[in-house]
Amino acid sequence: MGQKVHPIGIRLGVVKRHNANWYANPKNYAEYLLKDLQVRDFLYKKLKSAMVSKILIERPTGAAKVIISTARPGIVIGKKGEDIEKLQRELTQIMGVPAQVSINEIDKPDLDARLVAESIASQLEKRVMFRRAMKRAVQNSMRAGAKGIKVEVSGRLGGAEIARTEWYREGRVPLHTLRADIDYSTMRAETTYGTIGVKVWIFRGEILGGMRQVLNPAPAEERQPKRRGGRDDRRNEGRNDGENRRGRGEGRGRGEGRAAADKGE
Helix, strand or coil: CCCCCCCCHHHECCCECCCEECCCCHHHHHHHHHHHHHHHHHHHHHCHHHCEEEEEEECCCCCEEEEEEECCHHHHHCHHHHHHHHHHHHHHHHHCCCEEEEEEECCCHHHCHHHHHHHHHHHHHCCCCHHHHHHHHHHHHHHHCCCEEEEEEEECHHHCCCCEEEEEEEECCCCCCCCEEEEEEEEEEEECCEEEEEEEEEEEEECCCHHHHHHCCCCCCCCCCECCCCCECCHHHHHHHHHHHHHHHHHHHHHHHHHHHHHHC
16 A cells, blocks of 8 residues: 555655645635645745745634745845745735745755755756766765655656656665655656656654654654663663672672682681
């Protein structure tokens, strides 16, 4: 099943959040959905150079909030915040309600599937060899801390007359494990030979706390390693310390007994 379905869709509500967070009456649902699509298309085209990854849309009562995840927040904000104010006015006109824009900075772009796929597609459009672009993306992601990555390209690779599919993988990409944090994205490269499709899967580790861990991530120092049975390793710390002390004490006792016996002789 994990090999067939969309890797993010099957994990919604398990370890992934929806990109739209709002409720609507049945008569307004189609209108809101259409406006969300228009907003995303508008932002992806307008902020193409800003390396935008995700756009989260929330609709509180009588307003709208758009959260943009980008690797280059300076391009979105602009000089003295002029660009983001203009962007808010344009989004307000599209959505029909006052819109507020928030920026989320992406610390590691090489761990974001959409940004990696965009990078590969842009290289293919610049006539870079597809194998070189794939291997470079895989190496950068693994160096950034990914547990595994798979890259797939399909089309008239290298200008060949017959289209084919090639892929490259490094590390683990457990698609069937629902607790696995897998980011997935697709992109198209428009070349002179035709369209080349790019798919990227990135495995960033496992989320053991489910949606509770996703919504309220615990600090790293509070998370303790656990054994396979689910019990905390801290339980055995006192037991091991006691055995070590007991072992050292018994050793001293035997040594003192032997010394006393030698003196008696």
